[in-house]
Amino acid sequence: MNAALPGSHLSPRLEPRAVPPALLEALKLRFGGQFSQAAAVREQHGRDESAFSVPPPDAVVFAQSTQDVSDAVQLAAQFKVPVIPFGVGSSLEGHLLAVQGGISLDVSRMNQVLAINAEDLTVTVQPGVTRTQLNAAVKSTGLFFPIDPGADATLGGMTATRASGTNAVRFGTMRENVLALEVVTASGEVIRTGTRAKKSSAGYDLTRLMVGSEGTLGIMTEITVKLYPLPEAVMAAIVSFDSLADAVNTTIQIIQMGVPIARCELLDATTVRIVNTYAKLNLREGAMLLMEFHGSPAGVQEQVEMVQALADENHGHAFEWAKTPEERTRLWTARHNAYFAGVQSVPGCKAITTDACVPISRLAEALLVSVEEAQASGIPYFMVGHVGDGNFHMGYLIDPSNAQERDTAEALNHKLVARALALGGTCTGEHGVGLHKMGFLVDETGAGAVAMMRAIKNALDPDNILNPGKIFALS
Amino acid sequence: MNAALPGSHLSPRLEPRAVPPALLEALKLRFGGQFSQAAAVREQHGRDESAFSVPPPDAVVFAQSTQDVSDAVQLAAQFKVPVIPFGVGSSLEGHLLAVQGGISLDVSRMNQVLAINAEDLTVTVQPGVTRTQLNAAVKSTGLFFPIDPGADATLGGMTATRASGTNAVRFGTMRENVLALEVVTASGEVIRTGTRAKKSSAGYDLTRLMVGSEGTLGIMTEITVKLYPLPEAVMAAIVSFDSLADAVNTTIQIIQMGVPIARCELLDATTVRIVNTYAKLNLREGAMLLMEFHGSPAGVQEQVEMVQALADENHGHAFEWAKTPEERTRLWTARHNAYFAGVQSVPGCKAITTDACVPISRLAEALLVSVEEAQASGIPYFMVGHVGDGNFHMGYLIDPSNAQERDTAEALNHKLVARALALGGTCTGEHGVGLHKMGFLVDETGAGAVAMMRAIKNALDPDNILNPGKIFALS
Numbered sequence: 001m002n003a004a005l006p007g008s009h010l011s012p013r014l015e016p017r018a019v020p021p022a023l024l025e026a027l028k029l030r031f032g033g034q035f036s037q038a039a040a041v042r043e044q045h046g047r048d049e050s051a052f053s054v055p056p057p058d059a060v061v062f063a064q065s066t067q068d069v070s071d072a073v074q075l076a077a078q079f080k081v082p083v084i085p086f087g088v089g090s091s092l093e094g095h096l097l098a099v100q101g102g103i104s105l106d107v108s109r110m111n112q113v114l115a116i117n118a119e120d121l122t123v124t125v126q127p128g129v130t131r132t133q134l135n136a137a138v139k140s141t142g143l144f145f146p147i148d149p150g151a152d153a154t155l156g157g158m159t160a161t162r163a164s165g166t167n168a169v170r171f172g173t174m175r176e177n178v179l180a181l182e183v184v185t186a187s188g189e190v191i192r193t194g195t196r197a198k199k200s201s202a203g204y205d206l207t208r209l210m211v212g213s214e215g216t217l218g219i220m221t222e223i224t225v226k227l228y229p230l231p232e233a234v235m236a237a238i239v240s241f242d243s244l245a246d247a248v249n250t251t252i253q254i255i256q257m258g259v260p261i262a263r264c265e266l267l268d269a270t271t272v273r274i275v276n277t278y279a280k281l282n283l284r285e286g287a288m289l290l291m292e293f294h295g296s297p298a299g300v301q302e303q304v305e306m307v308q309a310l311a312d313e314n315h316g317h318a319f320e321w322a323k324t325p326e327e328r329t330r331l332w333t334a335r336h337n338a339y340f341a342g343v344q345s346v347p348g349c350k351a352i353t354t355d356a357c358v359p360i361s362r363l364a365e366a367l368l369v370s371v372e373e374a375q376a377s378g379i380p381y382f383m384v385g386h387v388g389d390g391n392f393h394m395g396y397l398i399d400p401s402n403a404q405e406r407d408t409a410e411a412l413n414h415k416l417v418a419r420a421l422a423l424g425g426t427c428t429g430e431h432g433v434g435l436h437k438m439g440f441l442v443d444e445t446g447a448g449a450v451a452m453m454r455a456i457k458n459a460l461d462p463d464n465i466l467n468p469g470k471i472f473a474l475s
Numbered sequence: 476m477n478a479a480l481p482g483s484h485l486s487p488r489l490e491p492r493a494v495p496p497a498l499l500e501a502l503k504l505r506f507g508g509q510f511s512q513a514a515a516v517r518e519q520h521g522r523d524e525s526a527f528s529v530p531p532p533d534a535v536v537f538a539q540s541t542q543d544v545s546d547a548v549q550l551a552a553q554f555k556v557p558v559i560p561f562g563v564g565s566s567l568e569g570h571l572l573a574v575q576g577g578i579s580l581d582v583s584r585m586n587q588v589l590a591i592n593a594e595d596l597t598v599t600v601q602p603g604v605t606r607t608q609l610n611a612a613v614k615s616t617g618l619f620f621p622i623d624p625g626a627d628a629t630l631g632g633m634t635a636t637r638a639s640g641t642n643a644v645r646f647g648t649m650r651e652n653v654l655a656l657e658v659v660t661a662s663g664e665v666i667r668t669g670t671r672a673k674k675s676s677a678g679y680d681l682t683r684l685m686v687g688s689e690g691t692l693g694i695m696t697e698i699t700v701k702l703y704p705l706p707e708a709v710m711a712a713i714v715s716f717d718s719l720a721d722a723v724n725t726t727i728q729i730i731q732m733g734v735p736i737a738r739c740e741l742l743d744a745t746t747v748r749i750v751n752t753y754a755k756l757n758l759r760e761g762a763m764l765l766m767e768f769h770g771s772p773a774g775v776q777e778q779v780e781m782v783q784a785l786a787d788e789n790h791g792h793a794f795e796w797a798k799t800p801e802e803r804t805r806l807w808t809a810r811h812n813a814y815f816a817g818v819q820s821v822p823g824c825k826a827i828t829t830d831a832c833v834p835i836s837r838l839a840e841a842l843l844v845s846v847e848e849a850q851a852s853g854i855p856y857f858m859v860g861h862v863g864d865g866n867f868h869m870g871y872l873i874d875p876s877n878a879q880e881r882d883t884a885e886a887l888n889h890k891l892v893a894r895a896l897a898l899g900g901t902c903t904g905e906h907g908v909g910l911h912k913m914g915f916l917v918d919e920t921g922a923g924a925v926a927m928m929r930a931i932k933n934a935l936d937p938d939n940i941l942n943p944g945k946i947f948a949l950s
Contacts, residue, residue: 119731119836162676173674175683176651191923197832198864199648200901201637201687203908203916203946204928208650208683212676229733256594258704298773357672361594389673426675433678441678448666452935453679459934460927471678 012052012094012435013469016101019058023079027061027103030071034062045104048091049151049339051350051400052435057084057098062106066182066190066221072105073219073465074188080463085215087128087154092353093434095161095214099469105219107156113137114222122179122196124224127156143227146171149430150339155223161432162212166335169255169388170262170294171228173430178211182222186461196224209456214432215467217460231262231294235304236322236331239291239311240284244268244371246314247287248364251387253310255360259303263292264388265335268371271342271382278341279334284317289387290335292328335384342382342395349380349397352409356420357391357429366423367392370416377408391429417443433471441472487527487569487910488944491576494533498554502536502578505546509537520579523566524626524814526825526875527910532559532573537581541657541665541696547580548694548940549663555938560690562603562629567828568909570636570689574944580694582631588612589697597654597671599699602631618702621646624905625814630698636907637687641810644730644863645737645769646703648905653686657697661936671699684931689907690942692935706737706769710779711797711806714766714786715759719743719846721789722762723839726862728785730835734778738767739863740810743846746817746857753816754809759792764862765810767803810859817857817870824855824872827884831895832866832904841898842867845891852883866904892918908946916947 028035036042037059046056058081063069076083082102089096098104110126113134117123118141125134130152134145146167147158157163159181164173171177180194183206193206210218241247247266254261267275267288276283289311293303308319322328334341343351358366367385374381374394385392394416396409417427417440427433427440442450450472457464457474464474503510511517512534521531533556538544551558557577564571573579585601588609592598593616600609605627609620622633623640632638634656639648646652655669658681668681685693716722722741729736742750742763751758764786768778783794797803809816818826833841842860849856849869860867869891871884892902892915902908902915917925925947932939932949939949 117834117836120834121731122834162674162680164674168674172651175674175680176647185923185927189923191927192921193924195896195901195919196834196899197866197901197904198835199637199639199643199650199832199866199904201830201903201905201907202901202912202919203687203925204692204931205637205650205680205683205687206920206924206927208680209931212678212680217679256596296774296777298777299771302771302773355676357674359592359595359597359671360673361592391672391674421670424671426670426672426677428676429672429674430676432676437677444670444677445681446667448660448664449668449681450678452660452666452681455934456679456684456931459930 012054012097012099013473014054014099015469017081019081019101020079023075023081024059026075027059027072030075031061034064036060045086045106046098048089048094048096050092050094050434050436051352051398052094052097054097054099057104058101060104060106062109064109066184069105069107069184069219069221070188070190072103073184073186076103076465077187077463080465082465082468084467085156085219087157088130088151090151090153090157091434092431093436095432095434095470097435099435108154110221116141117196118143120196121227122224123227124222125155127154127220127223129155131155131158138227142230144230145225145227147174147177150336155225156220159211159220159223160214162430164386164430166263166265166332166386168386169264170260174211175208177226178207178223179226180224181207181210181220183210183218183220185218186466212432214434214470216457216470217466233297233300234292234294234328235300236292236328238283238320239289240286240317241315242286243315244287245364245368246316247289248367248387250289250311250314250316252360252363254307255388257306259306261291261303261307261388262294263290265290266385266387266392267338268383271338271384274341274345274382275334275338278344279337281334290331338382338384339395342397346380346397348399350400351395351397352413353431354394354413354416355428355431356416356425357389358420358423358425360390362423362425363387363390366420366425369419370394373412373415377412379405379408389429390425435470438472487529487572487574488948489529489574490944492556494556494576495554498550498556499534501550502534502547505550506536509539511535520561520581521573523564523569523571525567525569525909525911526827526873527569527572529572529574532579533576535579535581537584539584541659544580544582544659544694544696545663545665547578548659548661551578551940552662552938555940557940557943559942560631560694562632563605563626565626565628565632566909567906568911570907570909570945572910574910583629585696591616592671593618595671596702597699598702599697600630602629602695602698604630606630606633613702617705619705620700620702622649622652625811630700631695634686634695634698635689637905639861639905641738641740641807641861643861644739645735649686650683652701653682653698654701655699656682656685656695658685658693658695660693661941687907689909689945691932691945692941708772708775709767709769709803710775711767711803713758713795714764714791715761716789716791717761719762720839720843721791722764723842723862725764725786725789725791727835727838729782730863732781734781736766736778736782736863737769738765740765741860741862741867742813743858746813746859749816749820749857750809750813753819754812756809765806813857813859814870817872821855821872823874825875826870826872827888828906829869829888829891830903830906831891831900832864833895833898833900835865837898837900838862838865841895841900844894845869848887848890852887854880854883864904865900910945913947
């Protein structure tokens, strides 16, 4: 056992379990070419976008069906060996890392769009479908799926982490948008939760218990989500501010006024500079709000006028418009790539990312000091925010081999989270707990609530085989 | 043990447990005047709006604080005696009935609005606050709370049943609107779930596990919900149709077009007649859509024009407007009283209510045949629907002493639910499972999902003291 406690946030607790050769033989027999112990394959399934480095899983199974998932889990259960679901590996918090060894269950080949029910505004997909694939598949219906984390994540991963993105301010997160699931339980049983009805009071909300459970309570094999009509009119605008505080205060006022803004994103001046370099753009290098408005032409115009007035009051520069779909795509692609732009801005670095979310009125208090602290630390950073939701990310760009930088970054992260919690917020708005925030979860919700989570985990996965060692320690 | 199985929907399974005199003494000592064994008090806490009749609880505790709830639960836990939370008794599904005896824990005196955070659009209340009390308390802030079941239910009861109402088509249900909870667990411990941040990925979604758990997993002692800015403009309209099918099809098209309608309610001609009599109104006695539009003046006008065009295409009569706040209140009060109007239309009757909800495209199939079957049965009925959500209610008005009428009504209910499930819907859109839908829950979600619910219940309430015998049978 590693000496570091999970609460230390510094190094994950490694508790590798023996993987009996008989299990590997049985998996090989059942899965043939869908089974691999090759070092390269294991390595690829043993890392994500987090700054952690731990030994890879013992083997990888490439599932192609619910039956594959069920069979793999049943075999793993028989030998009490961990199973870690894997999509595209875009987790930021170490969700995918095999801290107790075991089998990585890659569902990326389960990438069928199973049923588009346009007349009900729902779609059912397999977990390996990515968000861009989904939107391409439904495009001809005039509908779209709004949840858009930075990476082109799978719907399985997005469901498992309760993901959101730039549209959440208007459309909610995976919490609000998943209607029904098919789930393989820890015993390999296949169950269904929810229906395609828009609402239900039929017993415990197992759907939402699974959403955000990070692979620890079940493995999702079918996901039904809501779709929305493409808006009649869309306008995207950039407004630049000389002061970060002015940009934040504009955001707070937009939300408090109830403007139904579809996207409201913030980058500070440092991050605009990084994005300009990466995406070869010429954005004005001040604090910047990127906004999008949806509705009827008249409705969009009303929203724009309200927001322009608020930005003016807060000393914003003139609005710049992305009028064509191509300009909008370029702008939002740049925003989505801000994480990668940040990481590429410091060769060889790893990003330690934060993900606090606070009640909207406390956003200035939470955000401004955090940026000042990052600047004062001397560690390169970037800052992007889904600020309409009160959610923002710092990325501290550290040399992973430099323990002092890592400590400094973790200390910044600690201060930022402590501040967010003191302001009534959460340590993670959308990335999940994974390995990185296990201590923060206890700080945030209290030992009693974590004990309740642990009791649920014990009840549904008594041998602790589903992505063990994540969210909370069992002992 | 009663011979009738819960799946029979006909009579609840009674399994009274012995309540030791020592517990009653201890409660009396601790709670003094807040404790009662008086027959009238017990009777009042032993019934709800359902058609079931079972013996009342053994005693009633009137909690005035979280500490009271915790102490009462701790004492009950010590003696393994059931505790049933009670608000205003407006459950329609037998949630409050003491089928295993025990203590009714009345939280109606916990009726403080604890914190109005207008700048964050949130409010924190005790569970005994009712929806009209809440809206009165926040009125001066320019905000409102949209969830409005027919009765003036408590926020505790609404959270416990995952309630919705007429505004859910625009604002969602309690599922979407509860942000955070304080909960007393089965051991009497006080825990907190969620924060006031708008979104979070911090571990299992215990908030949403509690929402809709019908008092079986914990007793809510503080509830934080979202508020919304009062719309700049509101217009309410009635449109009457000669054919019920035309009214339903208009609704389906409104939703499929993505009109952001705030309310979209249906009454059939029979129910309009009942409401006219009860509320002394002169509504045209055809199938009727009651609608409300929120937004800017221009936005409301756009919505109205789209809906008028759709209604015209479906042979709707001319729109009638409720223009003043007083006219709107009169109209919506009449709608909210439809249940009571129905019950009063047949002296001495009890209503057996249904609550199916289906994907919007299947609403006509689900609803029209159900109304025809009710008409053919000869049993008086009423029909109201939150049709914008695909949710509708039949109330079969039976003589509770007439076994044949009850059987006929339950048979109608069975057919209606089976049809909704076959169409991809749910047996309960907003009322909850309670005693009445335990069999339907299994039909809907399958034995595997119910087994998962049972495992969670066993883990969080191992002695089965929190509102036992509801949602599912433990054995």
